[in-house]
């Protein structure tokens with residue numbers, strides 16, 4: 001008799017199938033991490049769904065702060081186990097650790113931590129990849145915490161072993177603690193991009209500038225101040241009258257005229273606000289940052305040099321310019337939130353179409369122009385403060401005249417160069433005279449120094465024309481012209 005009967009063939013196929021099933025069955029207990037998870041969850045816990053939450057990478061330190069408080073709660077015991085994953089293995093999920101399926105070679109270890117700043121001068125050890133075995137009134141369950149790593153910018157928390165509703169409550173409680181103890185509240189924080197496409201938040205020391213350090217027409221500073229701080233002072237009244245608090249301020253003008261300088265002064269002044277500073281590539285993270293600002297209000301979000309992204313398109317489905325995303329994020333905030341957005345640019349022309357297409361985001365635009373003669377005099381005095389300057393009234397007037405059309409930062413540089421000129425003759429410098437200032441100016445304004453001049457902000461004709469516009473404007477609040485009286489003026493160091 002050749003061949004097998006149908007019945008034999010079927011039995012053979014079934015046998016082969018069960019052999020294959022056995023071969024592919026998860027090697028339960030073979031891995032120590034899987035054994036630990038399965039052992040603590042038990043059959044009932046293993047049957048529940050895993051509930052997970054993904055957070056921005058910069059929330060890592062806040063999650064740790066929340067976990068520390070949560071762990072310390074009465075009636076809760078938490079056992080922390082580190083998990084190690086060899087490099088280049090990507091992520092791991094709690095589901096994988098429950099079933100043991102498609103498992104990379106994970107091992108248990110002491111928890112690895114990353115030391116992250118949780119204040120201007122302090123750090124907190126944050127779990128990088130860890131299992132938390134929890135027992136409390138809700139039951140016995142497991143959390144997997146995964147910090148941002150080489151493969152992804154985000155952070156995740158997963159809960160297993162609880163009914164979905166209860167797991168959601170655990171995550172909500174951690175959210176609440178994260179918000180309540182947010183380390184960025186009331187701080188001055190710079191947002192910078194990370195290589196993985198996320199952002200990093202760095203604490204900055206407040207700049208410590210006073211209004212006198214900013215040489216701009218008083219009307220300009222008043223308007224900035226009124227819009228930024230004045231509105232907040234009437235918070236209750238505005239809300240009661242149903243008016244919005246959220247506001248947008250645009251500072252525009254040529255490079256080196258003091259837009260950033262003004263922002264730094266303002267940020268120092270608003271020290272009861274959470275202040276978030278974005279520039280360049282980090283502007284792309286505006287969505288997450290605006291959300292953080294809403295949580296931590298009252299808050300200021302500074303978007304520096306927004307023209308850098310005016311033309312750049314995002315990777316989103318619409319491929320809209322990043323600038324539009326930025327303006328949309330400003331609009332997403334609740335109108336009664338005490339939020340101030342400050343935008344700076346030296347290309348207001350590039351911004352105009354976007355601002356026109358998304359109206360209502362910016363309510364005040366302030367021009368920061370080139371310094372007029374009185375302002376140039378003030379700048380010489382301001383940056384001459386630390387210099388043993390000995391200038392006659394004529395010296396000062398000559399310098400003021402010759403610097404028509406330059407920027408504020410040019411005048412700052414002029415004094416540095418004058419000190420260098422003096423250093424050729426005396427070291428240490430005892431006195432910087434009109435002759436030194438003249439020589440420094442000769443050098444800076446030399447026609448062969450075209451590029452240097454552009455770098456310092458002595459630009460094309462339109463720049464000079466803008467200076468003329470400003471010359472005509474009122475300048476209340478600035479020191480009177482007799483700040484440099486005739487004769488010798490000494491500036492003690």
Ligand SMILES: Nc1ncnc2c1ncn2[C@@H]1O[C@H](COP(=O)(O)OP(=O)(O)OP(=O)(O)O)[C@@H](O)[C@H]1O
Pocket residue numbers: 213214215216253254255256257258259260261262305345346408409410412
């Ligand atoms: N109006 C000003 N009063 C006093 N100092 C100024 C003023 N403007 C500029 N400076 C000095 O010059 C430096 C450079 O100016 P700042 O960075 O504020 O220019 P900006 O307008 O932001 O230019 P950009 O458009 O290139 O960003 C400041 O750090 C400050 O020291």
Ligand SMILES: [Mg+2]
Pocket residue numbers: 259260261304344
């Ligand atoms: Mg600037």
